[in-house]
Amino acid sequence: MINPVDLGLYSQGNYGENKSEVEYRCCARTAYYSLFHHFKSIADSLPGGYDKSLGSHERVIRKLLDSSNEQHRKFGVALSNYKDIRVKADYRIDVSFSKNDAYKILRYAEKTFGI
């Protein structure tokens, strides 16, 4: 079984010199999912349920943002900020996806996991 850090480590492998746009997209989406699963495990542990009327990402973000703990709310803000990168990486193949797009979320994941 893998954990969020494994996803973070995998995303590192898709970043570097001479990588293709496909690899940068893969890097960004995997870095996002490493963060999503890490923050979801925190949200799972918080009291109260999820708002099932929301999608799977949004319900995690909203639960973190509604937390009484400021650090948890900060995780919610961060995850919310990075979701446009995941959407761009997954769905917007009509626009270019840069090394820059991948690097910021990768670096944030590296800092979060200390990898």
Next chain:
Amino acid sequence: MANFAPEKASEDAINILNRALHQERALSDFEITKIEKNLDSVRRAGYLAEYHMAASCFFAIVGNMDGLLQSSEEVFKSKYSSSKNKLQVIFALNNAMRYRDIYNYIINFYDDEFIKEPAFVDCALSAYLINLDFNGANKLKSKLGNEIYNLKDISTTIALGKALEQFFLKKNSCDDYRNYITNTLDWYSCNLLGKARKLLGQSSLNYSFYEDETIDFLSISIEFRKGELDDLLDLEDELLTYIASSEYPAYVKSSLNIKMNFKDLGDEDELTETVTFYD
């Protein structure tokens, strides 16, 4: 002794500011000392309207918000302030992302002469849009001559305005969104702008709209062209802490992200950029 010319002293100060703006870099310590010396000369000579105008421009660039707001107020309330001085202050407020203050000045003080100046029109439209006053933006648009309306920067801002209006039409409670945007940008200008200018240079605002899991989202990015990613992440961490501690509903913070990024080459849809001052 040579005659002291306050206009020349403030003009020299503004030339130094414009040089740094053109080169998209922070002011050097030497330049700051030179500007402060010039401003002090103008103030001591009693040319207070001139002093506060030039000081506003300077404070906006170094991120001194208390100084900027105080000097801006002095310029707008002084009977000796020219229209040009007031425009300079609008540009200074724009460069410090003080859109709520620009909005308050333009709704309380309006000069039809201003709308012949493209940089003012861009700043004013941005201020209306960021304050989610789409009626105000549309009213201003209706007064523009074709030569201004069709300028690339203006038409880009107008197009973004339409997209913003569509986005917020579908949202409840524009008040929460308006306060969230303006308070966050005000907090940024007071707490991060000066540090960001030193580490990352000048910035612009970029807006992107997207949809995910049937919800419409908007990202507002404060974008930089150079600098180190770790510096940007450290500054953004402070921004995230502020947003996490602010008292807005979760749906507001989630559907409207305010963040910091590096600009990608090819991005052209900024809402507004740093404006150079009149020489």
